[in-house]
Amino acid sequence: MDHPPPPQQGRAVVVCKVLPSNRLHHCALVSESPLHANVGRFALQLARNFHVQPGDPRVKAGQITIRLQFKLPETEDHP
Numbered sequence: 469m470d471h472p473p474p475p476q477q478g479r480a481v482v483v484c485k486v487l488p489s490n491r492l493h494h495c496a497l498v499s500e501s502p503l504h505a506n507v508g509r510f511a512l513q514l515a516r517n518f519h520v521q522p523g524d525p526r527v528k529a530g531q532i533t534i535r536l537q538f539k540l541p542e543t544e545d546h547p
Contacts, residue, residue, distance in 0.1 A: 478502060478538040480511035486527050490519045498533070511536045 480500040484492035495515040500508035515534060526532050 476540050476542065478505050478507035478540050480508045480536045480538075482508075482511050482515050482534045482536065484515055484518075484532055484534065486520055486530055486532055490522060492516070492518050492520070492532070505540060507538055507540075510538065 478501060481498040482495050483498055484495035487493050492515050495512055497508040497512055500511070511534075514536065518534070520527060520532060524532070
C-alpha cells in the first residue's frame with residue numbers, strides 16, 4: 469500500500485510494456501500524488517527514455533512497474 473508522500477515530494481507509479489529491445493513502450497500512469505501537480509505526466513515523459521537490462525527480474529510477463537519519487541518546487545505554503 470502506498471502512503472501519501474511527505475510535503476514537497478510527489479510520487480508516481482507507471483506500468484510499461486518491455487520491448488525485445490529492452491525499451492519501454494505503451495506506458496500508463498497507475499497512480500500519482502499529489503493529484504494535479506503534473507507528477508504523473510512528468511513520470512510518463514521520463515519513462516519514454518528508460519530501458520531495462522536483459523534479464524531484469526522486475527520484468528513480469530513482458531511488463532515492468534516503475535515507482536518514481538520527485539522533489540517538488542517550493543511553494544509559499546511549504547517553504
